Structure formats: C-alpha cells, structure tokens
Amino acid sequence: MLDTVLNQVVSAKEPFNSYETVKEAVETIDGFLVPGQEEFLFNKVKSLPEDALIVEVGSYQGRSTAAMAFACVGSNRKIYCIDPWIGQCPDLPEKSVFEVWKENLENYQLTPYIKSFQGYSSEIMKRWGELTGEKTIDFVFIDGSHEYLDVLTDFGLLLPLMKVGGWMAFHDVVETWPGCDYLWHDIVKFRLTDHEYSTTLACGRVKTTQELSEELQELNELRTLLVQSQQLQESGSIELEQSQTKLKQTQEQLQDTQDQLQQTQGQFQNAQVELVQTKLKQTQEQLQDTQKQLQNAKGKVELVQTQFKQTQEQLQQTQEQLQQTQEQLQNTQVELVQSQQLQESKSIELQQTQYELHHSKLEVAAMKTSKFWKLRSLWFKFKGLVGLPIDNQ
Structure with a gap:
C-alpha cells in the first residue's frame, strides 16, 4: 500500500481523490492530531483552488503537513510551513x-509541494512580503504556541494576508488549552x-472585503493594545530584571x-556541646x-544481712536449746x-517398816522371855541333832 502511494506521488500524474488512499502513510508519522483531523485537513486542502497557497504554523514532525501535502499532489498547490523546530526528537x-x-x-516525495520557514511565526509574518513577494493565503492551519497572546498575534498577522x-483553522480549541479556546470563542x-x-x-471562512476591512480595523486596535501590552510587558520585564537583580x-x-x-550557631552549638559534655x-x-x-553500702548491707542471718540461726539454735x-x-x-x-512413799514405807521392826523387836523380846520361845529353840536343836530338816519358818 505504501509503495503504491509513493509511486503515485512520484508520477505526480494522478491526484489522491480520497484520504483513505494515503491514511496509512500519514499515520506512520508522529503527531498530536485527534483521529479524523488528518482527513479534515486533507479534504479542506483538496477543496481549494489548484494554485492555492496553504500556510501551516507549527509542523512538528510533519503528520499534519503530510496530510495536506498529499492533497496537493497533481496540482500547483503549495504549503508554507513555519516552525522553529527547536531541540531533538x-x-x-x-x-x-x-x-x-x-x-x-x-x-513520500512530498517536498516539491512544501517550503519551510524556520523561525517563530511572529518574526516570519513580519517579513512575509520580503519572503513571499506579498502572496495571499487561501488556507492557514494555526497550531503553534497555544498561549493566548501568541495565538492572537498569529491571527492578527495572518488575517490581513x-x-x-x-x-483559517485553529487546533486544540478545547478547555484544556484555554489560550486557543478563549481566543476562538471570544x-x-x-x-x-x-x-x-x-x-x-475549529475552522471558519474569511468575510467579504468590506467586512474584512472593518474586522482588520478592530483587529489593528487589538494589535495596538497587544503591542502596548507587550511594551508594558517588556517594561515590566526590565523592572522585573532589576527587581530580580x-x-x-x-x-x-x-x-x-x-x-x-x-557560623555563630555552630560556635554556640560547639560551646553548648562542650558545656554539656x-x-x-x-x-x-x-x-x-x-x-x-x-x-560499698550494698556490701555492708550484705554483711549485715549475713550477720543478721547468722544471729538468727544462732538465736534459733539457742531457742531450740x-x-x-x-x-x-x-x-x-x-x-x-x-x-x-x-x-514420801518410801519414807512412809520406811516408817511402817521401822514401826513393824520395832514392833517385831518388841515381840521377839517378848517371845524370848516366854516359854514358847524356849520350847521352840529346843526343838530346833533336837532336829539338828537327829538330822531332821530345819524349817526356817
């Protein structure tokens, strides 16, 4: 498909009648267009006269440029691209x-339909007559700086041309880009x-000559105010620089x-540190x-406790003894x-024994003097003599 597109561009004999035939080629290039806007730009350029001049403010890597350039194939249309192209990809x-x-x-062999102007649009447009020979524009796509004053400047400088x-078409007319959004709606x-x-x-057609003259007058007034604002801004910038200095x-x-x-705090802190140290x-x-x-006190207490314990043990032993x-x-x-x-019992028994002994002695004494005792003694003697056992009783 891409080879077919390239061959058709090189031959430059047959124009591309439909965006679908170049869509794949356009979408190989990085960019920030919302889907459908490439086709819008292609169709818009395609509807212009065969010798139309198109201006693009802000080209980046060329996605929108290519979409419009494919619509120029097979015609005398020309695209002037304005961009500072700052930095690396x-x-x-x-x-x-x-x-x-x-x-x-x-x-895609599209360079024959394109001319580049590297720089800021505000500077390029001021030299438009010198750079282009006072050419007038059929279609402009403004997609440069999105700051309000920058977009207003682009509009004010391009409208007279x-x-x-x-x-005139404006990109990013949406709340997330208030500069573009406010300028379009206001x-x-x-x-x-x-x-x-x-x-x-967002896109619109430039009015008739009379209406355009009136609009340009109003726009010139806006530009005057803008210049004054910029001068004030520059003056303010000088004052700001002085203030910054x-x-x-x-x-x-x-x-x-x-x-x-x-240093003082360090010295004070050092002094404080030394004092604290x-x-x-x-x-x-x-x-x-x-x-x-x-x-030491603990040792003494332990000694006293030991002595107290020993004393307690001794006291316990003494108590036991x-x-x-x-x-x-x-x-x-x-x-x-x-x-x-x-x-006392023995004493009583002794007394009784003594009493009985005494009484026995008295009885013995009495018996020794009696005839019975004498006969008894003679009987014992007789038994002894005859060998009879003696009865101790």
Whole structure:
C-alpha cells in the first residue's frame, strides 16, 4: 500500500481523490492530531483552488503537513510551513526535530509541494512580503504556541494576508488549552463565517472585503493594545530584571547573613556541646562515685544481712536449746515430783517398816522371855541333832 502511494506521488500524474488512499502513510508519522483531523485537513486542502497557497504554523514532525501535502499532489498547490523546530526528537535523540520532519516528507516525495520557514511565526509574518513577494493565503492551519497572546498575534498577522473567502483553522480549541479556546470563542469565531469543526479543530471562512476591512480595523486596535501590552510587558520585564537583580543581591546578603548565623550557631552549638559534655562528664563521675558508694553500702548491707542471718540461726539454735532445756527441766521437775512422791512413799514405807521392826523387836523380846520361845529353840536343836530338816519358818 505504501509503495503504491509513493509511486503515485512520484508520477505526480494522478491526484489522491480520497484520504483513505494515503491514511496509512500519514499515520506512520508522529503527531498530536485527534483521529479524523488528518482527513479534515486533507479534504479542506483538496477543496481549494489548484494554485492555492496553504500556510501551516507549527509542523512538528510533519503528520499534519503530510496530510495536506498529499492533497496537493497533481496540482500547483503549495504549503508554507513555519516552525522553529527547536531541540531533538524525543524518539530519535540523535536527530533534531527539523531533520525528522524533513525526512518524513522526503520519504513520500512530498517536498516539491512544501517550503519551510524556520523561525517563530511572529518574526516570519513580519517579513512575509520580503519572503513571499506579498502572496495571499487561501488556507492557514494555526497550531503553534497555544498561549493566548501568541495565538492572537498569529491571527492578527495572518488575517490581513488572507484571501476573501479563504479559510483559517485553529487546533486544540478545547478547555484544556484555554489560550486557543478563549481566543476562538471570544474573538475569532465572530470574525469568521461558515464555521466547521473536527473535534478540537475549529475552522471558519474569511468575510467579504468590506467586512474584512472593518474586522482588520478592530483587529489593528487589538494589535495596538497587544503591542502596548507587550511594551508594558517588556517594561515590566526590565523592572522585573532589576527587581530580580536586587532580589539576587538581597538573597546573597541574606545568604551571607545566614552563613554568619550558621557560623555563630555552630560556635554556640560547639560551646553548648562542650558545656554539656563537661556537665555530662561530671555527672558520670558523680554517678560512678555514687555507684561505688552504693556498691560499698550494698556490701555492708550484705554483711549485715549475713550477720543478721547468722544471729538468727544462732538465736534459733539457742531457742531450740532453750526449748530442749525447758523440756528437760520439765522432765526433771516431773521426775523430781515423782522422786519426791516415791521418797514420801518410801519414807512412809520406811516408817511402817521401822514401826513393824520395832514392833517385831518388841515381840521377839517378848517371845524370848516366854516359854514358847524356849520350847521352840529346843526343838530346833533336837532336829539338828537327829538330822531332821530345819524349817526356817
């Protein structure tokens, strides 16, 4: 498909009548268009006269450029692309954005229909007559800076260069881009007719000569106000630079003061640290002394506790011995009482025995003097003589 497109471009004999025939080629190029806007641009350029001049403000890598350039194949239409093309390509950092834009268009042999003006649109448009020979424009697609004043400047500089009935299109007319959105709804759409839209792309036709003259007068007034605003802005910028210089000096002085303060704080902190360290050292020494005293006191307490324990043990032993002594004393007292009782009993028995002995003695004495005793004695003698057992009774 891409080969067919390329062959048709090279032959330049048959124009592309439908966007579908070039869609695949256009979509190989990176860009920020919303789907459908490439086809809108293709069809818009396709509807222009065969020798139409198209201006594109903001081309980036060439997606919108290619969409419009394919519509120029087989005609004398020409596209003037204005862009500063600053920086390197995000996807190809070894190449600049301009190099990538140029290669993308060369790949499809579209460069014969394109002329580039590298720079900011506000500067290029001021030199329009010098650069183009005062050519007028059939269609312009504004997709450069989205800042309100920048878009207003592009509109104000391009409108006088437009052909009556020419078309002006603005990209990113949406709330997320307030510069483009406010300008279209507040100013542009009231100065263009036959509005057409493709999602975030807004387009309108330039009015008749009389209406355009009136619009240009109003626009010139706006431009005057804009210039005055820019002058005020430049003046403010000078004052801002002076203020920034003073601010920088003040900041440097403040930095010096802060450095001095930091040094003072550092010295103060060092002094505080030394004081704290000294107090800490003294406290540690006192703590060590206290710990030693505490250890000594603890040793004394342990000694007293040991002595107290020994005393308690001795006291317990003494109490046990005392208890044993008391028990022995009680036993002795019991034995003594028993002994006394026994002694008293023996004494009574002794007294009885003594009494009986005395009584027996008296009886013996009485018997010895009696005839019975004499006969008894003679009987014992007789038994002895005859060998008879003697009865002790």
